[in-house]
Amino acid sequence: MKTKVLMVCLGNICRSPLAEGILKCIVNPEDVFVDSAGTGGYHIGQSPDPRSIDVAKSKGIDISNQICRKFNTRDFDRFDVIYAMDKENYNSIINLASNLTQQNKVRLLLSETDRSDHEVPDPYYGGEDGFEKVFQIIEAACKHKAKLL
Numbered sequence: 001m002k003t004k005v006l007m008v009c010l011g012n013i014c015r016s017p018l019a020e021g022i023l024k025c026i027v028n029p030e031d032v033f034v035d036s037a038g039t040g041g042y043h044i045g046q047s048p049d050p051r052s053i054d055v056a057k058s059k060g061i062d063i064s065n066q067i068c069r070k071f072n073t074r075d076f077d078r079f080d081v082i083y084a085m086d087k088e089n090y091n092s093i094i095n096l097a098s099n100l101t102q103q104n105k106v107r108l109l110l111s112e113t114d115r116s117d118h119e120v121p122d123p124y125y126g127g128e129d130g131f132e133k134v135f136q137i138i139e140a141a142c143k144h145k146a147k148l149l
């Protein structure tokens with residue numbers, strides 16, 4: 001049985017598309033299915049932010065075909081692990097859970113890293129360099145998580 005992993009941020013156009021693309025590059029697709037979603041519905045149906053597409057492309061990862069969607073409660077049944085990019089999104093997802101089994105699927109992507117705040121910073125309102133930094137943070141976390149899947 002494949003392990004199914006969902007990456008979640010707010011918009012599903014900056015951080016979680018990168019997390020989806022990066023983890024997909026690390027794992028065997030026969031063993032692990034990876035998807036992403038946003039807790040907010042501002043960009044449904046859109047491609048990832050061009051700055052995320054560009055930074056991924058610069059590392060040889062193509063995320064341009066991803067389409068933004070909103071997290072919904074069916075995702076609790078469809079996925080084994082749900083990684084939130086920051087505490088705000090973690091709390092938004094936990095608030096939608098209807099039992100302990102669903103709550104236990106939700107984790108912070110950076111829970112085991114030594115970043116003191118355990119948050120992937122939101123790069124949306126910043127410059128290009130924010131996306132490079134976010135790529136590196138997510139890549140390090142995904143390499144670590146992939147070993148546990």
Ligand code: 4NP
Pocket residue numbers: 009010011012013014015016038042122123124
């Ligand atoms: P993301 O970044 O959560 O990493 O996709 C954001 C994208 C869009 C917005 C906020 C954060 N927005 O408010 O539209």
